[in-house]
Amino acid sequence: MKTFDLKAKRPLIISGPCSAETEEQTIETCKQIAATGMVDVLRAGIWKPRTKPGSFEGVGLKGLAWMSEARKETGLPFGLEVATAKHVEAALEFGADMLWIGARSTGNPFSVQEIADALKGTDITVLVKNPMTPDLDLWVGAVTRIRNAGIKNVGLIHRGFSAYGASLYRNNPMWHLAIEMRSRMPELPMICDPSHICGNRTYLQEVAQKSADLYYDGLILESHICPAKAWSDASQQVTPSDLETLLRSIVWRQSTADTPEFHDALAGLRRQIDQIDAELFELLSNRMRVSEQIGRVKKQNNVAVLQGGRWSSILDKAMAQAPQLGLSAEFLKTIMEAIHLESINLQNKIMNE
């Protein structure tokens, strides 16, 4: 069988039910998804890693037979998550076109190595989801293990990171980490998984559009003929018709535009950015020199580096000014915290000179 080329189409759209539940639900969902004409690869969970035992853990092998039938009926390739060597063997036996490694497995080098060993000698396409924890080395390590097994067609799935406590999202997207991962492995296509980032339908479109704005290469979205009755992740699945509406609404960006007007406008604005950055660096350097002097005065007078009251008033002032400056309070707080930390580190050094 021909290896599925992840770069053959951009955006690459993968969709299907969270889980294969019954033959009818699987095949009917896949047929309706294929009928949208907007999906390139079908998906269905066959083995489901559930947080707690006792919930639906997937139908297993018979689900693979249904997906293979769905492929026959729709003409679309299919992919699925694998977590053990046995899963890989079964998926290959049923001719799966693409496999992916789930977030829980990516976080466990033993699991990834077991999957990699089972993949040796094949040339199937493999996507690697980010690990649950915000640890890029684990993600890079998993990709490297798969590549070391001889797999050439490898891609990434950004599904967000596990977060403690209430949040808008089921998994915190931490976009900056996905961006950093892209700069570490720029040759790998990056697919966004809004379903798992959101955990609900409310923000699917927003997250999908953001990934398109960030020049991702595609989307993996869960779709079910009747989401309310889904056996797993009911709240994040959409009907095939809602999937189509969502996909049609996304504006995909190009990496650049080849008109002289675009290049001129961008070049002019970037010159301004370069100038402002230079001034910012200069100001930061000046601020640190003053902090250095304060550090010496504190040392001479045996006064502590950290001054909680002063720091609070600096932060309060910044927060109050944020709206007038058109800056988000969150952004200004991050910047000020970084500056304060650097200032403290500098004074600590002086204290211990």
Ligand SMILES: O=C(O)C(=O)C[C@]1(C(=O)O)C=C[C@@H](O)C=C1
């Ligand atoms: O005001 C001070 O005492 C400083 O040392 C300056 C500074 C700062 O960088 O703004 C640094 C450390 C203190 O915790 C508070 C403020």
